[in-house]
Amino acid sequence: MNQKDDINNAIKVLREGGVILYPTDTVWGIGCDATNEKAVAKVYKIKHRDDSKAMICLVDSDARLQRYVRMVPDVAWDLMELANKPTTVILDNAVNLAPNLIGEDGSIAMRITREAFSKELCYRFQKPLVSTSANISGEPAAQNYCDICPDILNAVDYVCYTRRQEHLPHTPSSIIRLSVNGEVKIIRK
Numbered sequence: 001m002n003q004k005d006d007i008n009n010a011i012k013v014l015r016e017g018g019v020i021l022y023p024t025d026t027v028w029g030i031g032c033d034a035t036n037e038k039a040v041a042k043v044y045k046i047k048h049r050d051d052s053k054a055m056i057c058l059v060d061s062d063a064r065l066q067r068y069v070r071m072v073p074d075v076a077w078d079l080m081e082l083a084n085k086p087t088t089v090i091l092d093n094a095v096n097l098a099p100n101l102i103g104e105d106g107s108i109a110m111r112i113t114r115e116a117f118s119k120e121l122c123y124r125f126q127k128p129l130v131s132t133s134a135n136i137s138g139e140p141a142a143q144n145y146c147d148i149c150p151d152i153l154n155a156v157d158y159v160c161y162t163r164r165q166e167h168l169p170h171t172p173s174s175i176i177r178l179s180v181n182g183e184v185k186i187i188r189k
Contacts (some may be wrong), residue, residue: 001161018157025086026113027133027141027170034128038096046155049137056088056109058131060122088171092180117162143170
């Protein structure tokens with residue numbers, strides 16, 4: 001299957017409120033429409049994860065990120081631009097997202113992907129995607145497709161074909177919390 005067909009199939013499932021497995025700029029991810037509360041609830045259920053634990057959203061551009069956070073601090077742009085590895089920023093004042101995705105404090109974890117497949121998927125979908133590691137909560141993240149457990153593979157509605165043959169080391173993103181008051185806190189290096 002070519003990448004274009006793979007993306008079209010994934011988008012069809014996402015628009016219907018389904019859950020996908022897809023390669024990202026870090027590890028393989030479980031994804032859904034980040035604006036669809038029922039789809040987000042499915043992801044929490046698949047991961048056996050308490051919905052009080054935040055999940056990351058993936059977007060394709062600065063402009064898209066700004067549609068879902070009321071005010072992005074200037075330092076966030078610098079951090080994302082200068083980072084030498086994929087960097088997720090936790091930002092205050094999330095808007096236009098599924099309520100069960102937004103932290104109790106109104107924050108959301110967002111990352112702009114530069115990896116070709118996930119960037120094109122986000123661009124074509126025109127909304128942020130949930131991007132949580134393809135594993136049961138507490139288990140190791142799936143670096144490659146071959147690392148994904150059967151329970152996860154059987155629980156989703158679509159598994160992308162792109163990069164299934166890959167066997168490369170991948171690590172989760174750095175996570176940095178940026179408060180409106182200017183406070184910066186490193187959550188994960």
